Structures are given as C-alpha cells and as structure tokens.
Amino acid sequence: MADSQTWTAAPAAAERARSVLAAAWSCAVTAEGGREEFVGAHSVADDGRVLLRVPEDSALLGAAICAPRGEPSAVLEFADVAPVPVRGRIRARLWMAGWMAVEEGHLAFHPTRVVLRQQSGSVVVDRDEFGAAKPDPLATAEARLLTHLADCHGDAVERLTRLVDPDSLHGVVRVRPLAVDRHGLTLRIERAGAHGDVRLPFHRPADDIAQLTERMHVLLTQASGASCPRALHRQRTESDG
Structure with a gap:
C-alpha cells in the first residue's frame, strides 16, 4: 500500500498553473492599448514565457514597443x-502580470507575477518555481479523457462513488467527473441546491495514459469491493419507478 503522502498527493501550485497554461485554448490580454482576447493564438516556452501570435495592427504591438523593459x-x-x-x-483562473517584447516574430510575454x-482560494506562485515547473503530463489529454469517461462510462463513475464518504452523497442528484491529473480523479457531487468536489487519489502518480488506465482500474477494483451508497441506490430505484 502507498504511504499517506503519496495517497493524498495533489499538484503543486506551480505545476497547476503550468497545466492551466498548457491546456487553455484562449486568453485575454489587458495592456495600455486596451483589452484583447485571443483564441488559439498562444504557446508556452519551457521557461514559462507566453508567446502570442497577434495581428500586425494589434494595439498590443505598440504597447510592447513603448513599454519600459522590466515594468509590468x-x-x-x-x-x-x-x-x-x-x-x-x-475550475481555476490564472493571472499573469509582466512585460512584453517582440521576439522572433512573436509577442513574448515575460511574467513577473x-x-x-x-476553489480553495488564491495563491501567488513563486516566479522561479513557475519557470521551472512542468505541466501535468495528462493536461492536454484531460478534456478527451474526461469526456469519454462521462459519455461512455457512466456506470464506472457511479461505481466510483462507492469510494466516497456516504455523508458527502446525501441528497445527491448527479455525479460527474470534474478533473483528472497524474495524482488523482476529482468528482463533482451535485445536490439540489449546492455542489461539492471529492478527490480520489491514485496509489501512485500516472505519467502517461497507459499508467492512468492502470490507476483507474485500481480505483474501480477498490470500488467493486465497497458497498453501494444508499443515497445513490435510493435515487436509482426511484428513477426506475
């Protein structure tokens, strides 16, 4: 059995921030020239710089040329x-303050904060830790993985609720997969007037999809040996009726 530290592991703030960057498809930029939104126009360098592909007439280019280097x-x-x-x-929002410069045909954003x-609150991510961190290895595949789990394996999601404290399932109306990373799976527990999240940690981190498949099988095996939550059983019986 894994030790308690491994069992309760979760992504560090820097890793989580880099994962948001890796998976995000759009971003909003506020600068002296105003606010602009871009879709599918950014990439991320290994050191955490954000590279933007902007139109030649974008006000951001003027702001990048005129802004003093080193100032937000x-x-x-x-x-x-x-x-x-x-x-x-x-699930989360990421704000990055910094300065911009034109580099190799891109508008390069250098974060300083x-x-x-x-949901747990806001945290300022250490800049050096952010620059050195890597995104979760499942970040870019997460959307596909969760959508497949929700659309094709609803029975598996229901079975996994056997690993949840029964008190957390009181009044539940729906359970959906909310997030997955190398450390575990998070379920969204929805009730009539509220919702909450429950995390099911893996016995050890998963560094690729093959390992994730094995970790999920372990969770499902554990769930198969647990009793069915009475709240869900009652809900299913009433629905069938």
Whole structure:
C-alpha cells in the first residue's frame, strides 16, 4: 500500500498553473492599448514565457514597443474550464502580470507575477518555481479523457462513488467527473441546491495514459469491493419507478 503522502498527493501550485497554461485554448490580454482576447493564438516556452501570435495592427504591438523593459505592462488571464458540463464550470483562473517584447516574430510575454485562483482560494506562485515547473503530463489529454469517461462510462463513475464518504452523497442528484491529473480523479457531487468536489487519489502518480488506465482500474477494483451508497441506490430505484 502507498504511504499517506503519496495517497493524498495533489499538484503543486506551480505545476497547476503550468497545466492551466498548457491546456487553455484562449486568453485575454489587458495592456495600455486596451483589452484583447485571443483564441488559439498562444504557446508556452519551457521557461514559462507566453508567446502570442497577434495581428500586425494589434494595439498590443505598440504597447510592447513603448513599454519600459522590466515594468509590468500587461496582464494575461486564462480560464480553466471543465470539459464536462457541470455546475460552476470554471475550475481555476490564472493571472499573469509582466512585460512584453517582440521576439522572433512573436509577442513574448515575460511574467513577473503569477496568481492562481482555485476553489480553495488564491495563491501567488513563486516566479522561479513557475519557470521551472512542468505541466501535468495528462493536461492536454484531460478534456478527451474526461469526456469519454462521462459519455461512455457512466456506470464506472457511479461505481466510483462507492469510494466516497456516504455523508458527502446525501441528497445527491448527479455525479460527474470534474478533473483528472497524474495524482488523482476529482468528482463533482451535485445536490439540489449546492455542489461539492471529492478527490480520489491514485496509489501512485500516472505519467502517461497507459499508467492512468492502470490507476483507474485500481480505483474501480477498490470500488467493486465497497458497498453501494444508499443515497445513490435510493435515487436509482426511484428513477426506475
């Protein structure tokens, strides 16, 4: 059996922030020239710089040329949106303040301050840790994985609720997969007037999809040996009736 530290592991703030960057498809940029939104126009360098492909007439280019080097001249905002429809679909927001410069045909944004806001609150991410961190290895595949789990394996999601404290399932009306990373799977528990999240950690981190498949099989095996939550059993019986 894995030790308790491994069993309760979760991504560090820097890794989580880099994962949001890796998976995000759009971003909003606020600078002296105003606010612009871009879709599919950014990439991320290994050191955490954000490279933007902007039109030649973009006000951001003028702001990048005129802004003093080293002074905060822009703020980038990224939203981490759950790929599966759930209540409260925004899982996290990432704000990055810094300065911009034109580099090798791209508008390069150099972050000087990184703030990650999640359900648990906001945290300022250490800049050196952010630059050295890597995104979760499952970040770019997460949307496809969760959508497949929700659309094709609803029975497996229901079975996994056997691993959840029964008190957390009181009044439940729907359970959906909310997030997955190398450390575990998070379920969104929806009730009539509220919702909450439950994390099911893996026995050890998964560094690729093959390992994730094995980790999920372990969770399902554990769930198969647990009793069915009475709240879900009662709900299913009433629905069948």
